[in-house]
Amino acid sequence: MSELLERLKQAVMAGEEEEAASLVREALEGGLEPREIMDKALMPAMEEIGERFSRNEAFIPELIVAASAMEKGMEELKPVLSGEDKGRGLVILGTVYGDIHSIGKNLVRMCLEGAGFEVLDIGEDVRTERFVEAYREHRPDILGLSALLSSTMQRMPEVIQAVRAEDPSAVIMVGGAPVTQEFADRIGASGYAPNAFEAAVKAKELVAGKSR
Amino acid sequence: MVGKERMLTALQRREPDRVPVWEMAFNEESIIKLGAFFTDDLPPMKLVQKMTVEEKIKLLNTLFTVVRELELDGITSITLLGTEPLDEEHVKDGWGRILRISEEGEATAVGGPLSGPSDLRSIEPYHPQQTDFLMLLAAKGALGDDYAQVLVQPGPFRESWSLLGSMEKLLYYYVKAPGFVKDLARLVTDYILEVVDMAVDLGADIIALDGDLAFSQTTLMSPAQYEEYVFPFHCEITEHVHRRGKLIVKHSDGNMWPIMEGIVEAGFDGFHPVQPQCMDIGEVKARYGDRLCILGNIDCMHLLPFGSEEEVEEKVKETIRVAAPGGGYILSSSNSIHPGCRPENYLAMVKAARKYGNYPISVED
Known part of the structure; x- marks a missing residue:
């Protein structure tokens, strides 16, 4: 079975969507627990591609196809994942x-999903009230705010x-x-990361800290 | 020397009489705020897509006033493809692209006429029309031949992804459908060559090929992917521009180091804007200054929005000291004068360029 999980991991890293879906089905048929398939193949695959990405050994196209293969694998898993198994937690993301x-923001979404988070992406150009509504409705474990411009970045304290x-x-x-980091501290954000992969690492730390 | 001569001399990596000052873009709000220093005859503060024809003309005239009053050396025009409004926030252009308009920057494609490889054949290529170049024609008419006329045109990467309505989609096909990516680049490059021809016929001196290829961490694609999917089309475009006797600059924000060699090899005359958060201008000058004119680098992310006029002057002085000796440097912000930039800081930037930018450069450490 570990050989099958290794093949699945490789398929996700290579962005082979059909292969990933078929190997997940095979693993389930072979009696593996959905959680084990996630923890031992899908998430490690995204973690490895994310690490390569943060070292500039992989580029955005490789990350995108890997995320797509992971998604296809997850589609096979979702119907059989138990109701209580919410993964690492819920993140709401928006620009x-x-x-x-x-x-x-989309790269952060891919890395968070790869790390086992459920992500609700509420899009770009999101008004402050919309962030509040989404927060109230879903009570996420983490709210993630993105900005590319130094002018729009000034909206962040208002949302916080x-x-x-x-x-x-x-x-x-x-x-x-x-x-x-200095700006994040000044506006009272709970966390900051300089790139998408480290954002997922930081998110894991933050939810771990929360549950302690 | 007049501005045009100054810009062309710098682009050919020779020393003009002083460091040219130019800007790739000003937003509506920035034009109006800067214009207020020189005239009371200003258009209302709104997005150009929401202006009446009279207001648009007034906006252009305000820009021309700013260029003239500040004695900038060139003016940038964009093609204005006819658009039809869809709702408050979206318009549709001649290619069938749906663009989202924004107060904070240029309109960006959020939906395209293409969904993927299956419908490439069904797309009807758009051909440029003279009316798309009204801004260039107006700039030429208002400012005459003394100013370098720069036309900004998105490059093959940006034109390709905007037809798909999403950059991620194109990058997905970089891995999944290489043939489609090349066919699409071919289609848009043919269009870009038509744009170049028409722009040159109408008086453009310099083409600025827009479209980011990098972000703060690294390039959007690997160097191998750049070489396969973008570089051949870049070569074709630069050759075409040179054949027409004009010069061409590549614009990209972000950390372009992984593909800088390719940009130089592709035959660009200049590189803009050397984003200071990602690239050191001294290093770019040392490595490529003999083959490439450098444009930009005055930080519009923190310095121009939040810095003091003294800090701006200091940075201009330092940048000129590093990048201007020997020629081959054109001063501008590190992207554009967007609404967040303090107009006073932009004025301080231009003033400092005049103070320290006279050749031979004698700025002390």
Whole structure:
């Protein structure tokens, strides 16, 4: 079985969607638990491609096809995953109002999903009220805010304030090209990461800290 | 020297009389705020897509006033493909692309006429029309021949992904459908060559090939993918521009180091904007200054929006010291003068360029 999981991991890393789906079916038929398939093949595959990406050994196209293969594998798993198994937690992601850039946020989504998070992407150019509504409705473990422009980055403190008025303990991560750790600290964000892969690492730390 | 001569001299990596100052783009709000220093006859503060024809003309005239009053050395025009409004936030252009308009920057494709490899054959190529170049014609008419006329045209990568409505989609096909990626690049390159021809016929001196190929961490594609999917088309475009006796600059934000060699090999005359967060201008000058003119580098992410006028002056001085000696440097912001930039800081930037940018450069460490 470990050989099958290794093949599945390789298929995801290579972005082979059909192969990944078929190997997941094979693993399930062979009696493997869905959780084990995720933990031992799908997530390690995304983690490895993410690490290569953060070392500039893999590029966005490789990350995109791997995420797509992981998604196809997950489609096979979802119907049999137990109701309580919510993975690592729920993250709501969005780019702040005035900013229509999506790729940075989408890379973070792929890395978070690869790390086992459920991600609700509420898109780009998201008004502060919409972040609050989405937070109220879904009570995510983490809210992630993205901005590419130094002008739109200024919206982040407003969103943090509004969401914390709803839930003072809200865990909010910020990121994007102009954002720095210093800026994140100044506006009271719970976490910051300089790239998509490290955002997933940081998110894992934050939910682990929360559950302690 | 007049501005045009200054720009062309710098692009050919020779020393003009002073460092040319040019900007690839100003947003509506920036034009109006800068224009307010020189005239009261301003258009209302709104997005160009929402302006009446009279207001659009007034906006252009305000830009021309700014260029003239600040004695900038060139002016940038964009092609204005006829668009039809879809709703408050979206318009559709001649290719059938759906563009989202934004207060903070240029309109970006969010939906395209293409879904993927299966419908490439059914796409009806758009051919440029003279009316697309109204801004260039107006700039030429208003400013005459003393200013370098720069036309910004998205390159094959950006044109390709915008027809798909998403960059991620194109990058997915980089792995999944290489033949389709090349066919699509062929289709848009043919269009770009038509745009170049028409722009040159109408008076453009320089083409700025837009479309980011990198982000802050690295390039959007691997160097091998750049070489396979973009480089041949870049070569074709630069050769075409040179055959027409004009010069061409590649614009890309982000960390372009992994493919800089390719950009130089492809035959570009200049590279803009050397984003200071990702690339050191001194290093670019040292490695490529003998083959490439450098444009830009004055930080519009933090310095121009939040810095003081003194800090701007200091940075301009330092950048000129590093990049200008020997020629081959054109001063501009590290992307554009967007609404977040303080107009006073832009004025300070131009003023400092005049103070320290006279050849021979004698700025001390």
